[in-house]
Amino acid sequence: MDGDTPDLAEIAAQHEPHGDSGARLNWLRAGVLGANDGVVSTAGVIVGVAGATTAPGAILTAGIAALVAGALSMGVGEYVSVSTQRDTEKALLDKERRELAETPELELAELAGFYRNRGLDPELAHEVAVQLSAKDALAAHAEIELQIDPDNLTSPWHAAFASTGSFFVGALLPLVAALISSPSWHVPVIVLFVVIALTLTGLLSARLGGTTPGRQVARNVAGGMLAMVVTYAIGALVGTQL
Template sequence: MSRLTHSETHMVHRIGWLRAAVLGANDGLVSTASLVVGVAAAGSGRPEILIAGLAGLVAGAMSMAAGEYVSVSSQTDAEQADIARETKELAETPEEELNELTSIYLTRGLDEALARQVAVQLTKKDALGAHVRDELGISETVVAHPIQAALVSAATFSFGAVVPLIMAALSPTAQITSVVAVTTLVALAVLGGLGASVGGAGITKGAVRVTFWGALAMAATAVVGTVFGVAAG
């Protein structure tokens, strides 16, 4: 008898690295482009603009890496503490933990007899795994890893930041602001659409929300650069 295999592709397993990657690239584009636009609007020359942008790239990449590492490490520490507490409770009060697992399955729609049976069978096979998954809501599928998140954030930040720097280096000095702004908006739209597509969301919505906030950031820094540039002049 032939069997048809049912293959499914889900997006949830990408959450750990996708969030760090999209956040890193978006930050690299927006922060560096805004810095370049602000410095250019103040009337600075190309060398000053490029130095400021390069400094922003290095500082931003390191900051992103450190921030992601600390953030994900804190999350991991909290999860490990919960798992340790659950391990202790399973050893000290197994019957209460079994009742707790039964009640969880009751709230999910099973009748009392079946909920108890499921709880007993899962406890026999892997009591801690059942409680970690169904009571604590911790799943290996969506767990992010600190070093992975840090490296992905730093790399994608640098990748995003390179775009406005290249455009600033290649554009005529008088047109750096406009060229960097337009290029960055296009890149943000592509990034937002790509991130939404990989995550299984709407491409247009993802592109619009990223582009809007990028445009707002560059407009704000352009105003600041213009005001302080005029004041300094």
């Protein structure tokens, strides 16, 4: 290729969305949020029961039930959500296939229009669209128009396992805190574990999102503490009435 001739494949790659990196970032954020939910919800249940009774058996049972129920709920919810997303992606790809088969000229002009809108001159945009369409028209349209990789659709099973696993890991922390502490120290030790865990997930969330760590950590910890105060108060109130 002549040194003055633009590399059309390189130009197209520079103007297309980077789906893989975005997908990985979304998975990481989902994992952090799952762990965060595991920490807060399980700690809230354990502290609520601890407000009503100091019986180790009741507190341990509540913690295990919260861990298992929460993890399964996260997994099922994520599976249903991502399955719906995957079905939508398949429907959009089927629609794009039909349009490419029925009106290929219009689809080529549409693809060229996307590249013009991204800053390429009309002739170059048309040539990029022609070459990409010749290689794989569906992939070219899906990536720039729909932000979908036809060969790498989101897996509902992967999402379900990731959410279940991250919630389970997060939920283990307050449960371990309850196991290693005496009944009279359940609440203080759990609070300490939760503050440390929420600080870590807050720092990781801030790093992933490119935001200020202090504010993210403060929101994270404040939300967790509020949940535990409310559940402890409810547990203490119900415990004295029953």
